[in-house]
Each structure stands twice: as C-alpha cells, then as structure tokens.
Amino acid sequence: MAFAFGFPLVQVVRDSFYAGNFSSPIWVGLDNYRGVLSDPAFRQSIFNNMKLLLAVPIMLALGLVIALVLNDRIRGGRHYQSVVFLPYVLPATAIGIAFSFLLQENGVLNRSLRKAHLGGLAYDWLGNSHLAIVSVGGLVIWQQLGFAVVVFTAALLALPPETAEAARIDGAGWWQLQLRVLVPQIRPIIELLTVIQVITVISWVFNYVYVLTAGGPGFSSSVMELYIWRSFSSGADGTAASVAVMLLGMASVLIGLSLWVRKQAVAT
Amino acid sequence: MRSTARHSIVRLLSQHAFLIIICLAALYPLWFIASTALRSNAAYQLNPTGFPSHPTLTSLRNMLFHEPLPRWMWNSFLVTVSSVAVSTFFALLAAYAAVFGRFRGHSFFISTSVALMVVPPVTLLVPMFVFMVNTGMVNHLQSVIVFYTGLLVPFAIFFMTGFFRTIPQELIEAASSEGAGPFTVFRRIVLPLSGAASFTLIVVQAIWVWNELLIALVFLQNESARTLMAGLTQFQGRYVTNEPLVLAGALLSILPVVVLYLSGQRFFVRGLTAGIGK
Amino acid sequence: MKRVLVSLGAVLVLGSALFAATAASKTTKTVADDPNNANLTYWYWAESDAPGANAWLKKEVALYEKSHPKVKVSVVIQSTDTLTSAFTTAAQTKSGPDIATQWATLPTLTPAWGGATVPISDYVPKSEWKNWISTSENMWEGKLWAMPQYLIGIPFVWNKPLFKKAGLNPNVPPKTWAQFLADAKKLKAAGITPFGMGNQDGYGGAWFFSLIGKQNLNSITELKQAMIGGQDFANPKFSGFYQALVDLQKKGYLNSDVASISFGQGFELFGQKKVAMSWGTDGNVAQWESQLGAKNMGVAAIPLWGHGKLATSYDVTQSSDAFITKWSKHPRAAAQFLMFLHKPQALKAWYKATGVFPADKRFPSSSVTDPIAKQLLKLDQSPVSVWPENFVPPQVDQNADLAGGELITSGSASPAKVVKLWKSQLSQWKSQHPDEYNSYKKWVTTG
Numbered sequence: 001m002a003f004a005f006g007f008p009l010v011q012v013v014r015d016s017f018y019a020g021n022f023s024s025p026i027w028v029g030l031d032n033y034r035g036v037l038s039d040p041a042f043r044q045s046i047f048n049n050m051k052l053l054l055a056v057p058i059m060l061a062l063g064l065v066i067a068l069v070l071n072d073r074i075r076g077g078r079h080y081q082s083v084v085f086l087p088y089v090l091p092a093t094a095i096g097i098a099f100s101f102l103l104q105e106n107g108v109l110n111r112s113l114r115k116a117h118l119g120g121l122a123y124d125w126l127g128n129s130h131l132a133i134v135s136v137g138g139l140v141i142w143q144q145l146g147f148a149v150v151v152f153t154a155a156l157l158a159l160p161p162e163t164a165e166a167a168r169i170d171g172a173g174w175w176q177l178q179l180r181v182l183v184p185q186i187r188p189i190i191e192l193l194t195v196i197q198v199i200t201v202i203s204w205v206f207n208y209v210y211v212l213t214a215g216g217p218g219f220s221s222s223v224m225e226l227y228i229w230r231s232f233s234s235g236a237d238g239t240a241a242s243v244a245v246m247l248l249g250m251a252s253v254l255i256g257l258s259l260w261v262r263k264q265a266v267a268t
Numbered sequence: 269m270r271s272t273a274r275h276s277i278v279r280l281l282s283q284h285a286f287l288i289i290i291c292l293a294a295l296y297p298l299w300f301i302a303s304t305a306l307r308s309n310a311a312y313q314l315n316p317t318g319f320p321s322h323p324t325l326t327s328l329r330n331m332l333f334h335e336p337l338p339r340w341m342w343n344s345f346l347v348t349v350s351s352v353a354v355s356t357f358f359a360l361l362a363a364y365a366a367v368f369g370r371f372r373g374h375s376f377f378i379s380t381s382v383a384l385m386v387v388p389p390v391t392l393l394v395p396m397f398v399f400m401v402n403t404g405m406v407n408h409l410q411s412v413i414v415f416y417t418g419l420l421v422p423f424a425i426f427f428m429t430g431f432f433r434t435i436p437q438e439l440i441e442a443a444s445s446e447g448a449g450p451f452t453v454f455r456r457i458v459l460p461l462s463g464a465a466s467f468t469l470i471v472v473q474a475i476w477v478w479n480e481l482l483i484a485l486v487f488l489q490n491e492s493a494r495t496l497m498a499g500l501t502q503f504q505g506r507y508v509t510n511e512p513l514v515l516a517g518a519l520l521s522i523l524p525v526v527v528l529y530l531s532g533q534r535f536f537v538r539g540l541t542a543g544i545g546k
Numbered sequence: 547m548k549r550v551l552v553s554l555g556a557v558l559v560l561g562s563a564l565f566a567a568t569a570a571s572k573t574t575k576t577v578a579d580d581p582n583n584a585n586l587t588y589w590y591w592a593e594s595d596a597p598g599a600n601a602w603l604k605k606e607v608a609l610y611e612k613s614h615p616k617v618k619v620s621v622v623i624q625s626t627d628t629l630t631s632a633f634t635t636a637a638q639t640k641s642g643p644d645i646a647t648q649w650a651t652l653p654t655l656t657p658a659w660g661g662a663t664v665p666i667s668d669y670v671p672k673s674e675w676k677n678w679i680s681t682s683e684n685m686w687e688g689k690l691w692a693m694p695q696y697l698i699g700i701p702f703v704w705n706k707p708l709f710k711k712a713g714l715n716p717n718v719p720p721k722t723w724a725q726f727l728a729d730a731k732k733l734k735a736a737g738i739t740p741f742g743m744g745n746q747d748g749y750g751g752a753w754f755f756s757l758i759g760k761q762n763l764n765s766i767t768e769l770k771q772a773m774i775g776g777q778d779f780a781n782p783k784f785s786g787f788y789q790a791l792v793d794l795q796k797k798g799y800l801n802s803d804v805a806s807i808s809f810g811q812g813f814e815l816f817g818q819k820k821v822a823m824s825w826g827t828d829g830n831v832a833q834w835e836s837q838l839g840a841k842n843m844g845v846a847a848i849p850l851w852g853h854g855k856l857a858t859s860y861d862v863t864q865s866s867d868a869f870i871t872k873w874s875k876h877p878r879a880a881a882q883f884l885m886f887l888h889k890p891q892a893l894k895a896w897y898k899a900t901g902v903f904p905a906d907k908r909f910p911s912s913s914v915t916d917p918i919a920k921q922l923l924k925l926d927q928s929p930v931s932v933w934p935e936n937f938v939p940p941q942v943d944q945n946a947d948l949a950g951g952e953l954i955t956s957g958s959a960s961p962a963k964v965v966k967l968w969k970s971q972l973s974q975w976k977s978q979h980p981d982e983y984n985s986y987k988k989w990v991t992t993g
Contacts, residue, residue, distance in 0.1 A: 009387075009391070009392065011394075011395030011398070011399075012391060012392065012394060012395050015394055015395060015398075026980060026981075028977070031977060032978075035974055035977055035978070038970070039970065039974060040966075040967065040970065041945065041949070065286075066286075066287070066290060069283045069286060069287060070287075072283065080287045080290075080291060082533055083291040083294055083295060084287075084290060084291060084294055086294060086295070086298070086526075086529065087294050087297075089475050089525055089526075089528075089529045090298070090479075090522055090525060090526075091478065091479040091497060091521055091522060091525060092479055092481070093479065093481050093497040093500050093501060093518075093521070094301070094497075094500060094517075094518035094519075094521045094522050095297060095518075097500060097501075097504050097514060097515070097518050098297050098300055098301045098515060098518060099297065100504070101300075101304075101316075101511050101515070102297065102300060103806075104803065104806050104807065105802060105803030105805075105806040105807070106803050106807075107316065108300065108316050108317050111316065111317060112317060124803065124805060124806050124956075125806070126746065126805075126806045127746060127803065127804070127805025127806030127955075127956050128805065128956055128957070128958075129953065129956045129957070129958030129959075130958070142293070142294070142297075145294075146294070174279060199386055202388070203388030203390065203391075204388065206390065206481065206482045207479070207481045207482070207497075210481065210482075210501065211481075211501060211504065214627070214747070216746060216747070216748070216949075216952050216956075217745075217746070217805055217949075217952035217953055217955070217956035217958060218748075218949040218950065218952040218953035218956070218958065218959065218967075219945075219949055220953070220956070220958055224390075225388070225390045225482065228390055228393065228394075229390075229482065229485075229486075230944075230945075231978075232393065232394060232397075232486070232635070233631035233632075233634055233635050234630075234631065234634055234940070234941040234944065234945075235634050235637075235638065235660075235941075235979065236941070236978040236979070237394050237398075237638075238978065239978055240393070240394050241394050241395075244390060244391040244392075244393065244394065245391070247388055247390065247391055248387065248388070248391045251386055251387070251388055255383075255386050397638075401638065401639050401640065406639045406641065407639060407641055407642075486635065489632065489635060489636050489639070489642065490641075490642070491587070491620065491622045502625055502628075504625075505625030505626060505627050505628060506623060506624075506625040508808045508810050508811060509810055509811055509814060
C-alpha cells in the first residue's frame with residue numbers, strides 16, 4: 001500500500017513543478033499551476049465537476065423514492081430491484097458508447113420525441129455546449145441510481161418495524177409515513193451515500209465523459225480527470241501532475257468537510 | 269380511514285406503474301445494444317429505432333473473428349483474475365490481523381485504508397506511468413495488475429474488517445482456548461464463515477477492474493496487451509459509421525458481467541449493504 | 547498472530563518477486579537487424595482520407611509476407627481522433643510500433659524533434675526516395691523523415707440534380723464566396739440543405755481553417771510566424787474566417803446536426819444525397835462517385851473567399867506519412883517493407899483500391915482514365931499548394947484549432963473568444979514544451 005499510494009503521491013507533487021516531458025524535465029516552479037488556472041479549459045473542467053454535483057441530489061431523491069416504494073413489500077419487489085440495479089454493474093464504457101449513438105441530434109431519442117410530437121424537446125444533447133455536460137449527468141444518474149436504491153432498501157429493511165406500525169395505527173397517510181417517519185431514521189445512510197456520490201462525481205467520471213462527449217464540443221463538457229488525461233497525452237506531464245494535485249486537494253477538503261458534518265450530527 | 273380499499277388500489281397501481289417505467293428506462297439501453305448488434309448496418313441506418321426483423325450475426329461474427337476482441341477479452345480476464353485474487357487474499361489476512369490481532373496501531377492501519385479509498389486513481393497516474401516505463405513493465409499486463417491491486421486493497425480491507433467485526437469474539441476465544449494457533453483459527457473458523465462476504469468482495473472488485481478504462485488506456489497501448497474497454501473506445505472512433513459493429517463489441521463486453529450478476533445477485537446485494545450498513 | 551503477519555509479508559515479497567521476475571524476463575536480447583527476418587508492428591491510418599486503404603494494405607502485407615517468409619507485419623489501424631495522442635503517449639514509453647503514421651509536417655516533425663523517430667533517408671537510398679512526391683513536407687536538417695504514400699487534394703463538390711432542382715445551373719459551381727452564399731440561399735429556399743459537414747470531433751472546423759482561413763495570407767511563413775509569436779494570431783488575416791463559419795451556421799446553410807455528428811459521418815451526407823455541396827479528399831470523391839454516379843456530381847476548386855496570395859492555392863498534401871521509430875529494432879526491415887509499398891504493383895493496386903493518386907513520380911498518369919479523376923489530377927497539379935493545418939503544433943491543433951471550431955459550430959463561443967483560445971493555447975504550448983518550441987523556431991528560420 002505504501003508503494004501504491006505513498007510513493008506516487010510524493011512523486012506527483014514533485015512532478016507538478018516541472019515542464020517538458022518526464023525524460024527531460026525542466027524546473028518551472030509554480031508556473032504549471034499558474035498556467036492551469038488561467039486556462040479556460042481547466043476552469044470549465046472544474047465548473048463541470050461542480051455542475052455534476054447537481055446530479056447527486058436528483059439521483060439520491062429518485063433512489064430514495066424507489067426504495068420507499070419497494071419497501072412497501074410490493075409483489076415482485078425483488079425482481080424490480082434486480083432490474084433497477086443492473087445498470088450499475090454494466091461497463092460504463094459500453095453503456096456510454098450506446099448512449100453516444102442514442103443521443104445524437106438525429107439519433108433514437110430525438111427521433112422518438114419528434115414522432116411523439118414532442119419535437120420541441122429534441123435538443124442537440126451532445127452538440128450543444130450547455131447540454132453536453134447535462135447529458136453526462138444524465139448518464140451518471142442512470143447508472144448510479146441502482147446503487148442508491150439497493151443501499152436505501154437495505155437500510156429501510158434494517159429499521160425496526162414498530163415505529164412504522166405505530167405511525168400507521170396513529171392514522172398517518174402514506175406520504176407522511178415516508179417523509180416524517182422512515183426517511184429521518186435512515187438519515188445517516190443518506191449522508192454516507194451523499195459523500196460517496198460526491199466523490200464519484202468529482203473523481204470517478206472519466207469513463208462517462210471520454211466515451212460520451214470526449215469533453216466536447218471544444219472543452220465544454222471536460223472534467224478534471226479528462227483535463228489530466230489530455231495534458232498527459234500531449235506530453236505535458238507537469239501540467240497533468242499539477243491538476244492531479246489540485247484534484248487531490250479538492251477531494252481531501254470534501255472528505256474532511258463531510259467528516260466534520262458527521263461529527264456535528266452525532267454530537268446533536 | 270375512508271375508502272382505504274380504493275386508495276390502496278390506486279396507490280398500488282401507481283407504484284407498479286412507477287416501477288415499471290423506471291425498469292424500462294433501465295433496460296432500454298441494454299435492449300438497444302443487443303438489438304442493434306443483431307441488425308445489419310444498412311437496416312440500422314435506415315431506421316435506428318426499428319425492431320430487428322432480420323437478425324444477423326454478421327457484426328458479432330466480425331467482432332469475434334476479424335477483430336482483436338477475443339485477445340482483449342482475454343487480457344481483461346487475466347488482469348481481473350490476478351488483481352482480484354491477490355487483493356482479496358491480502359485483505360483477508362490483513363483484516364484478520366487488524367481485527368483479531370493485538371498489534372500496535374491496528375486502528376491506525378484501518379483508518380488509513382479508509383482514507384486511501386477516496387484517493388482518485390487519476391492523481392497517481394503520471395508517477396505510476398513513469399515508474400512503469402522505467403522498470404520496463406509498461407505495455408505488459410503486470411503494470412496494471414500491480415496498480416489495480418494497490419488500488420483495490422484499501423476498499424477490500426475496509427470491507428473485510430467490517431465483516432470480521434461481526435464475527436462473535438466468543439467463537440475465536442473458544443477455539444484459541446482449545447489450543448488452536450491464530451493461523452488455525454483463521455483457517456478453520458474465520459475463513460469458512462466469510463464465504464459469502466468474500467464472494468461479494470470478489471464480485472465487486474472484479475466488476476470494477478473489468479470496467480476500468482483510464483489506467484488501461486495509459487498503461488497498455490500495445491495491441492497485444494490492450495484490455496477490452498480500451499479496445500471498445502478504439503472501435504468507437506474507428507467505426508463511427510457502423511454502429512451495429514461497435515455495439516456488437518459492447519454487447520460482448522457486457523455479457524460476462526451480466527452472467528456474473530445474474531448468478532450472484534443475492535450475495536451481491538446482501539454483501540454490499542452489509543459492508544455499508546454500519 | 548505473528549504467523550499471520552509473517553505470511554502477510556511473505557505474500558508481499560513473493561508477489562513483488564514474481565512481478566520483478568516476469569518483468570526482467572521480458573528484457574530483450576539484441577538481435578541483428580536483418581531486413582528479411584523481423585516482426586514488425588505498423589500503426590496505420592489512411593482510411594478516412596482514402597476509403598479502401600485498409601484493405602489495400604492487408605493485401606500488400608500478405609504479398610510481402612509470402613515473398614519474405616521470415617517477416618511478419620502486424621498492422622494496427624488507428625482512429626482519427628487518437629492518432630496523435632496515441633503516438634505521443636507511446637513515445638513516452640519509448641516502446642511501441644516499428645512503423646507509425648502521422649500527418650505531415652508538424653505532427654511528423656514534432657516527434658522527430660523529440661528524438662522518437664529516425665530519418666527514413668538514413669535507410670532508403672536517394673535514388674529511390676527522389677521519386678517520391680511532396681517530400682519537402684517532411685524535410686529537416688537536410689534529411690527526409692517520413693515516406694509519403696499518396697497525395698490528396700481537397701476539391702469542392704456539388705450535386706448536380708439537386709442544383710437543378712433549386713433552379714441553379716447544374717454545371718456551374720460557385721467560384722466566389724458571394725456566389726456560394728447566393729447558391730446556398732436558393733438551395734435552402736428549395737428545401738435542400740446547402741452544405742454538409744460533421745464537426746463533433748473538430749475536424750470539420752479544422753478543414754475550414756485550412757481551406758478558407760488561409761485565404762488572406764500571402765505565404766505560409768506568416769502562419770509559422772504566428773505560431774511562435776512573431777505575428778499576432780488575433781490579426782483578422784489569420785482568424786477572420788471564423789466569422790464566415792458563424793454566418794453559414796446562422797443562415798442555416800449547414801446541416802442541423804453539424805455539431806453532433808463526427809467528421810466521418812459528415813462525409814456520408816453528400817453520398818447519401820442529403821446535402822447539395824460539400825468538400826472532401828480525392829478518396830472521398832471516388833467513393834461519392836460510386837454512390838451518385840459521375841454524371842451527377844462535379845468537382846472544382848474551393849470558392850474564393852480571401853484576398854491574399856494563398857487564396858488561389860489548392861490544398862494538396864501527402865496528408866499522412868509513414869516513418870520508422872527510434873526504438874525499433876528492425877529499421878532496415880521496416881524500410882525494406884516501406885519501399886515495397888512504392889513498387890509499381892503496389893502503386894497500381896493502391897490507385898485501383900482507393901482512386902487516390904500515389905505520391906510517386908513513377909506512377910503513370912495514363913492510368914488515370916476516369917473523367918472526374920482527371921479533373922482531380924489537374925487540380926492536384928496546381929502551382930501553389932499548402933495545407934495549413936500541417937504547420938500547427940499538434941497540441942495547439944487539438945486544443946485550439948479543433949476545440950475552437952467545435953465551440954463555433956455548437957454556438958457556444960464567439961470568434962473573438964476562439965481567437966483568445968488560440969493565443970492562450972499557443973502560450974501554453976510554449977511554456978509546457980520549451981524544447982519543442984525552440985525546435986520549431988529553429989525550423990522556421992533554417993528549415
């Protein structure tokens with residue numbers, strides 16, 4: 001573990017201070033960082049990771065609703081659950097390729113919308129620079145939803161049935177039961193999953209972006225991982241390293257923040 | 269409550285409807301991949317949404333016999349099996365030592381694992397790449413096996429310690445009071461008990477490695493060493509006007525995962541949430 | 547407990563020993579460079595320029611292996627959007643193919659400057675390579691660094707029946723930009739999409755730069771100067787063409803999905819009769835001819851838009867070339883195979899398979915009999931020819947040329963913003979790759 005993590009972590013910080021490629025490095029101090037921060041492509045990448053954060057509440061809320069419905073001991077619940085969870089295990093690459101065909105301007109989605117007289121909704125999902133990242137977000141939600149459902153379902157199952165029974169006897173309606181009784185009880189799980197998905201959206205979305213839009217048009221849907229990849233594959237190792245360091249910093253800050261929030265919650 | 273019966277029927281129907289819609293959305297892309305892979309390119313270009321009325325195996329056959337796809341699948345398979353095996357084995361031993369051992373700093377060890385779990389692999393990419401080049405391991409499967417194993421271990425340890433903590437201490441004490449050494453306890457008691465959890469861990473890790481793209485793209489650029497996912501992206505660029513062919517490749521890459529999933533569903537779900545729910 | 551920890555340690559040690567052993571066993575023993583005994587890997591790209599190229603190479607490899615039983619050539623087809631980055635990454639590993647393909651001039655010279663390739667003139671006698679056409683695109687320090695295989699021009703094409711349908715004379719293509727816009731207007735009024743191209747991956751926009759953008763320059767040296775900062779890219783003579791592209795899109799003269807279909811998919815539009823005008827390589831024209839019929843399409847020079855001396859230049863280039871890598875253990879074998887691809891049999895087979903002219907003086911132009919091909923040949927022999935994109939450093943090409951065009955066609959940036967992007971990318975290139983920058987600078991002044 002020291003090998004896999006310690007050595008590269010130190011090395012990447014060192015690399016961030018050099019330019020040229022790794023066989024002939026040239027010391028440039030903080031220039032890499034300065035260059036990166038003034039690069040509109042980089043700013044757009046961070047911005048996009050932030051935009052993807054918006055996908056997290058949507059995915060969690062939807063997953064929660066599905067889990068609550070399944071929790072009602074509905075017939076065939078197990079089968080529904082296996083279908084909903086299936087997308088999560090599928091390779092993001094293969095799925096992304098399929099979506100890249102489906103979402104083209106004249107692809108399946110838009111053609112179906114136009115056939116159904118909803119042509120107004122047939123946007124250029126991949127070619128419009130504002131929508132490209134939204135499409136990526138949609139793909140992320142599609143795949144991560146199953147994970148949220150499974151986790152929430154398990155958490156709900158673990159709850160003592162007495163509280164729910166008591167509420168039902170007291171005359172609580174279905175929605176009241178869900179929102180006032182069940183959800184608050186699984187709050188720690190919701191928080192944990194939020195943290196996990198935030199991390200996912202910051203540093204585990206390369207597959208989706210690379211295959212769906214390659215960061216395009218231009219760099220409007222680029223994310224930090226893609227920016228690192230781009231720098232690396234044009235031989236700018238120092239730049240790649242500096243962005244990697246910044247990404248690491250961001251991830252650590254977010255983790256620290258979430259741990260602090262959890263401590264506060266426990267204290268109350 | 270008034271008209272409960274009617275309310276509950278409406279509620280039941282709407283719940284089912286809601287779930288069915290979700291399931292359709294979840295399954296459609298898969299259906300799209302499978303049905304397009306079975307159509308001819310001409311038929312697809314004419315009508316992308318059509319039903320495969322004349323299914324053909326041409327694309328699948330091309331993928332299997334005229335493209336390096338089988339080689340790539342084999343590479344992915346080797347990498348997956350190796351890294352998952354080493355990581356799981358290591359995690360079993362380490363978690364056992366951490367939970368039941370009494371060596372100094374074992375809680376520090378566990379919290380380090382948790383912390384390392386959240387390090388994005390992409391941040392380690394460049395130095396690891398340089399290292400692999402310098403040791404000549406780049407473009408050989410060892411490079412990714414080593415890197416993947418290193419990345420899998422923190423989560424594996426975290427998961428296994430979580431599970432081992434659920435094993436009642438009395439069992440261990442009973443065995444050791446009968447004179448069994450720690451290794452024997454491990455072999456006779458802990459290992460058999462952790463069957464389901466190990467299986468779950470193996471499946472989760474295997475799916476992660478099988479699906480991984482970025483590291484494979486960087487470390488394995490030789491045709492002979494390329495993994496399946498990296499190869500698929502090559503197809504995406506190369507055959508951009510032959511969707512059935514590309515999706516045939518996608519279909520073949522999904523099949524093993526689906527088979528694994530269908531066979532191990534129950535354990536998968538149970539194990540995944542057992543590790544989380546603490 | 548100690549036993550468990552000890553076994554843990556043993557696993558680690560064993561694992562690392564295993565890996566080290568397998569890694570060590572892969573160290574190659576030096577083999578003599580026998581031209582008739584080698585395993586060669588060839589990273590190949592040409593199909594996009596010349597449909598039919600992949601099949602042609604496969605046949606040639608089979609022929610060569612038959613007559614040279616101890617030589618095996620593995621061809622790995624490259625995709626357009628990773629052609630440069632895949633090689634750059636491989637070059638970092640100092641391992642990879644024996645022969646690689648890159649686009650001419652900058653994409654070929656940049657790795658040469660970085661020490662990743664060897665000059666082909668070191669392995670091929672001058673008596674042979676003096677027959678190759680357009681070698682000037684890859685000369686540096688008096689040596690030739692890569693072998694051309696074919697020559698392509700980029701003609702303007704139009705669909706004659708569709709012209710007629712819109713009330714335009716089917717035998718008169720637009721010669722100036724004003725005429726082009728007027729024709730487009732009439733076509734649009736008749737419900738026909740005037741011009742087709744795909745720019746999701748940026749190559750459509752890059753072609754716009756090379757075909758239209760250069761037309762206000764007087765010589766390519768001006769562009770080279772702009773790359774190293776000797777001239778300002780913001781000067782409209784370099785970047786004014788973006789406004790023309792914006793206008794095309796605003797007026798609705800481009801296909802509606804230009805921003806979401808790829809370059810290759812864009813070519814299909816003309817062949818599928820979905821658009822009335824387009825441009826493509828000689829190879830694309832050959833394919834369109836088979837789809838539309840020679841009577842139903844015409845080829846001509848690109849409409850005149852600018853006022854510089856380069857406005858009347860025709861874009862002819864070898865486009866891509868083959869070179870031998872520095873780490874290859876069989877450069878002589880590689881060179882011998884490459885020379886085989888210029889034998890009369892290979893050249894004839896190439897022309898038959900792709901309709902694209904081989905880059906060899908020994909290829910008899912009498913073999914060109916198809917009327918449209920004859921027109922293409924005439925265009926290709928224009929006195930002044932240049933392909934501007936070849937002079938842009940690959941990183942800048944990727945991040946400014948391609949990216950900028952994508953931003954324009956997706957309507958997400960104004961021309962002014964794209965110019966800023968070019969300038970910031972040029973300065974990034976300079977600071978990230980000071981050695982490349984210096985090599986380029988030297989090359990501009992000395993050649």
